[in-house]
């Protein structure tokens with residue numbers, strides 16, 4: 001019997017601290033009007049280490065919220081943390097270069113041991129991790145796979161750089177997959193792509209890999225995110241529709257018949273341009289950028305989790321066709337078309 005993977009639930013975790021556009025007005029030369037009009041963002045969350053918020057704890061909290069949602073949506077599967085065979089975490093802001101976040105979350109979830117590793121594909125990381133998870137399940141190697149995405153971009157943006165800092169926020173997302181007969185599988189088509197960012201449109205350098213650190217360097221300013229917003233924008237308005245089109249082609253789905261699109265939340269205008277391209281109403285695009293800004297690879301699972309909790313993506317027996325699509329540094333881009 002052929003095996004496929006079924007999505008049981010999504011999870012999310014967000015830091016407590018809210019930073020509004022008005023708060024940013026006192027940090028840099030910007031305004032609530034400018035940020036709202038150019039991006040759709042009103043506020044974002046910022047992690048606070050003094051209350052224990054870091055990539056590991058937020059990823060673990062997202063996993064717990066995912067198990068909670070799984071209990072409500074798919075109680076018959078009854079999968080507990082101890083049943084997980086593999087954790088894949090997509091992050092660009094792991095608390096350590098090693099050990100991976102996928103390893104460090106295990107004790108927080110009560111997991112004694114399971115396979116685990118992190119991947120790096122920036123804002124497209126969630127889609128890459130999903131495809132890897134699905135492939136492991138289809139191969140028969142693992143039955144229950146937990147995918148985590150966490151990014152704390154607030155720790156890497158220059159809070160005096162108005163061209164970059166205003167769009168990012170912190171957060172974590174999760175999804176739980178399990179092996180099922182192919183006929184019940186969620187995934188219908190994937191598309192992944194990547195191309196070297198030779199023009200350095202979106203970069204976060206790892207200073208220490210460029211030269212050995214000397215004692216006198218310890219107090220120097222760490223590397224910050226560097227972004228050419230317009231170049232990334234131009235890339236994104238092509239990459240998002242291309243990803244959806246290509247994944248739909250693999251799934252044999254006409255993009256104009258999609259029930260929902262859950263896109264990477266980078267800029268409301270990028271989503272509007274994709275909606276226009278497919279002649280889809282904006283109501284079909286799940287968008288929560290107003291509340292959280294761009295949470296990098298965490299943005300898709302956070303948005304999916306909320307849409308289910310708010311009763312927007314309702315599971316009432318009728319299967320819906322949903323596209324999830326991401327784009328970001330690398331440059332990377334990709335999409336997954338599912339039945340949910």
Ligand code: UT7
Nearest residue numbers: 029030031034038123162163166229230232233266267328
């Ligand atoms: O996850 C993927 C990662 N990144 C993205 O997806 C980002 C994609 N890019 C974008 O979302 C947009 O390019 C931004 C929101 C970053 C910038 O919006 P824009 O419409 O492309 O603005 P711009 O960079 O062309 O700047 C227009 C003007 C400039 O002023 P001048 O030179 O025309 O006088 C900027 O200096 O707006 C100014 N500006 C700002 N003003 C107030 C740039 N940032 C700000 C700001 N507040 N925060």
